[in-house]
Amino acid sequence: MSTPTSGTRRSNAAYRNVDRLFEDSAAQTGVIERRYTIAGRSVLMRFSGAAMLDRIGAAFAHLETVAALPIDAQPVLRINIWDSVSTGAEAPPVLGGELAGDSSGPIYYFEEDGVQAIARWNTLSVYDSVAGEAWYWAPDAAEMLSWDWASPMRMILHWWLGRDGILQVHGGAVGVPTGGVLVVGRGGSGKSTTTLSCLNGAVNTGLQYAGDDFVAIATQPAPYVHSLYGSGKLESHHLERFPNLLAAVANPIQGPNDKAVVYAERYLPGVSTAGFPLLAVVVPRVAGVRDTRVVPASKGAALAALAPSTLFQLHPPHPDALAGMASLVRQVPCFTLELGTDLEQISTSIVGLLEGL
Amino acid sequence: MVDAIHKCTYVETRDVRFLHAFQKLIDHEAGTRMQRYVTNPQAIHETIDGETIIIDLSTGTYFSLLGAAPTIWNALAAGATTGELIAAVEQAYATDAVDVGSDVESFLRMLEGDQLIATTSDDGAASAADSASGAAKRLPYVQPKLEKYTDMQDIIMLDPVHEVDSRGWPHAAEAQAS
Numbered sequence: 001m002s003t004p005t006s007g008t009r010r011s012n013a014a015y016r017n018v019d020r021l022f023e024d025s026a027a028q029t030g031v032i033e034r035r036y037t038i039a040g041r042s043v044l045m046r047f048s049g050a051a052m053l054d055r056i057g058a059a060f061a062h063l064e065t066v067a068a069l070p071i072d073a074q075p076v077l078r079i080n081i082w083d084s085v086s087t088g089a090e091a092p093p094v095l096g097g098e099l100a101g102d103s104s105g106p107i108y109y110f111e112e113d114g115v116q117a118i119a120r121w122n123t124l125s126v127y128d129s130v131a132g133e134a135w136y137w138a139p140d141a142a143e144m145l146s147w148d149w150a151s152p153m154r155m156i157l158h159w160w161l162g163r164d165g166i167l168q169v170h171g172g173a174v175g176v177p178t179g180g181v182l183v184v185g186r187g188g189s190g191k192s193t194t195t196l197s198c199l200n201g202a203v204n205t206g207l208q209y210a211g212d213d214f215v216a217i218a219t220q221p222a223p224y225v226h227s228l229y230g231s232g233k234l235e236s237h238h239l240e241r242f243p244n245l246l247a248a249v250a251n252p253i254q255g256p257n258d259k260a261v262v263y264a265e266r267y268l269p270g271v272s273t274a275g276f277p278l279l280a281v282v283v284p285r286v287a288g289v290r291d292t293r294v295v296p297a298s299k300g301a302a303l304a305a306l307a308p309s310t311l312f313q314l315h316p317p318h319p320d321a322l323a324g325m326a327s328l329v330r331q332v333p334c335f336t337l338e339l340g341t342d343l344e345q346i347s348t349s350i351v352g353l354l355e356g357l
Numbered sequence: 358m359v360d361a362i363h364k365c366t367y368v369e370t371r372d373v374r375f376l377h378a379f380q381k382l383i384d385h386e387a388g389t390r391m392q393r394y395v396t397n398p399q400a401i402h403e404t405i406d407g408e409t410i411i412i413d414l415s416t417g418t419y420f421s422l423l424g425a426a427p428t429i430w431n432a433l434a435a436g437a438t439t440g441e442l443i444a445a446v447e448q449a450y451a452t453d454a455v456d457v458g459s460d461v462e463s464f465l466r467m468l469e470g471d472q473l474i475a476t477t478s479d480d481g482a483a484s485a486a487d488s489a490s491g492a493a494k495r496l497p498y499v500q501p502k503l504e505k506y507t508d509m510q511d512i513i514m515l516d517p518v519h520e521v522d523s524r525g526w527p528h529a530a531e532a533q534a535s
Contacts, residue, residue: 186508300408300421304506307403308412308419312509317414326403326410 015115015126018092018135022048022080025089029082035065035075037274038157039166039216039226044075051086051141056152058250058263062230062272077160078133079153085140092137094119095126099315109315118155118315121148125155129163146251150231150261151214155315157228162318166226167217167325170310173210173225174198174350179279179357180210180225181350182217182328183337184306190284190339193241194346196232199264199271200242201347208273209264219327223278230272233259241343279357280333281306282350287338292345294353295336302334333357390440394433394465394474404431411473417509420471424499425450429464433474439465450498457498464501471505 029049034057036043042065047053084091095117096110110117117126126135134156138144158168171184172195185191195212202209210227218224239246239260248267249260264272283297283305307325311317335353339346399415409422409430422430425446432445442461446452468474
């Protein structure tokens with residue numbers, strides 16, 4: 001543990017209380033540091049106490065930087081993470097105004113002078129683009145819903161990577177070191193079934209796993225998938241279909257909106273990847289027949305499957321996000337994956353697709 | 358003689374009325390053809406391989422435009438008048454024996470109904486139809502089609518709603534520091 005000194009911050013920033021609350025908490029608990037490489041960039045996460053590390057650290061474990069860094073190596077992003085219950089810290093103030101028209105509960109959004117903040121889903125995310133620093137707080141690490149801790153800090157990563165033109169998209173990704181596919185689709189389309197099937201069959205196929213719900217995409221100089229989370233979310237029917245994954249599930253499902261979380265590395269060490277070149281976009285569709293088929297899809301259909309669910313789950317949408325996603329689907333072939341009932345065929349179909357590209 | 362004069366006057370009067378009515382129709386038609394529109398600034402759009410995807414960020418609704426619709430939409434976004442929209446479609450598609458004007462008008466009403474466009478009196482935009490290539494081979498005409506999807510609201514509602522906890526967070530930012 002260590003308690004490094006914070007960098008210089010603007011004294012009159014509206015969010016300074018958030019920073020002060022974290023530092024007060026850190027002074028009490030000490031700081032646990034972890035370094036990760038996310039989208040090829042060095043990120044330092046500073047946890048006040050162990051509770052939040054225990055809760056969300058596993059989602060990033062496959063991206064942890066284990067090699068010794070030069071002593072002067074500076075992260076491009078520092079994220080300060082804490083909760084109130086485990087540390088006794090005061091809850092931070094809400095920044096900004098309440099957004100109207102969202103059905104998912106109270107949302108407060110703040111943007112000023114290079115600082116963005118959002119209070120949503122009972123967590124607070126703050127990102128200072130000038131300082132390269134962020135804060136992530138939850139009231140109680142133990143009470144975070146699985147949905148939240150499987151894909152934590154999405155907004156911070158969205159804001160941070162968006163500045164470099166890297167898009168966080170709603171989709172899963174599987175592949176091999178030489179290339180893989182982005183799996184996109186609306187809820188119920190079979191997106192998670194596809195990625196979880198590939199995880200389930202990885203021992204036999206050699207496919208690697210970059211995520212099941214949110215990944216980051218670079219479109220230049222060539223399409224590339226960056227993994228954000230080494231987790232997967234399973235609904236109860238997934239547990240029935242992929243019983244092998246059950247042993248790696250980290251939590252029981254606690255309610256109708258809750259999902260079980262599986263960490264890919266706990267299921268099969270080495271199966272996760274930090275990323276790969278993106279060779280194709282795949283849009284799954286439940287076909288209701290035995291065999292799985294891969295058929296060409298229009299680029300418009302792929303964009304329609306990718307863009308709306310991406311844009312509506314991130315706030316604010318990156319101004320060039322739609323154009324970026326259109327650029328992506330223009331650069332790679334797009335396919336419909338007609339999902340059959342023989343689940344083993346799903347991963348072998350993707351392997352066959354990759355071999356033919 | 359009186360009858361003849363009366364008849365001539367009647368015919369003349371009837372013709373004048375007809376001409377006035379015809380002129381009014383022409384003026385109305387010309388006015389309609391000169392109508393311009395503005396696209397909803399919250400509706401972001403991309404056209405790819407002959408299909409346009411429009412996403413209305415203000416409502417959570419998205420649309421797929423098929424057939425001749427992308428040609429119309431892109432001309433609309435470039436500031437075309439109704440007449441220019443019709444010309445753009447006739448230039449891009451083989452529209453013999455097709456009432457393009459009626460199709461374009463119907464499509465415009467659909468776009469207005471979904472608040473994707475609104476009429477404007479601003480006539481400062483450049484002609485979009487002029488930019489189309491007259492030498493390009495015309496495609497088989499397919500009526501403009503607008504498909505509407507509202508399932509994103511369902512996805513958003515799937516997000517778990519966290520209750521405000523006993524400490525009342527998010528709370529009013531009385532400590533929002535000055």
